[in-house]
Amino acid sequence: MTPDAVTDVLHRALLAGLGASWPLLATALAVGVVIGLVQALTQVQESTLTFVPKLLAVGGALALCASLMGQALGSFARHAMSLVAGG
Structure with missing residues (x-):
């Protein structure tokens, strides 16, 4: 595997992680x-007072955005x- 291919895989892995986590992080930030x-x-x-509403909001965001997160990771x-x- 060439260094360019490794860099491409790492770049795509970071983007997939970001794509999968942004709905939950944005929800936690807004509620916080x-x-x-x-x-x-x-x-x-x-x-x-900070933990329970954030937990419920992130759980709701997870339920709503699970398909989006799955698509990012599946891709x-x-x-x-x-x-x-x-190869």
Whole structure:
């Protein structure tokens, strides 16, 4: 395998990981910011107040975006397997 092919596989692996994780990360970020603002405004510093809503939101995002995540990872897997089969 040439260095260019290894670089291409690594690039595609990083893009597949990013494509699979961005919905969950964006959801966790948005919920974290909103909860942080609510905590700052109300001065309630309860640790479970940040954990439980974020857990529920990320779980919902996972349920909604599982097919998108599967497509990103499946596309990378097909490309990697085609490289293995090709040589």
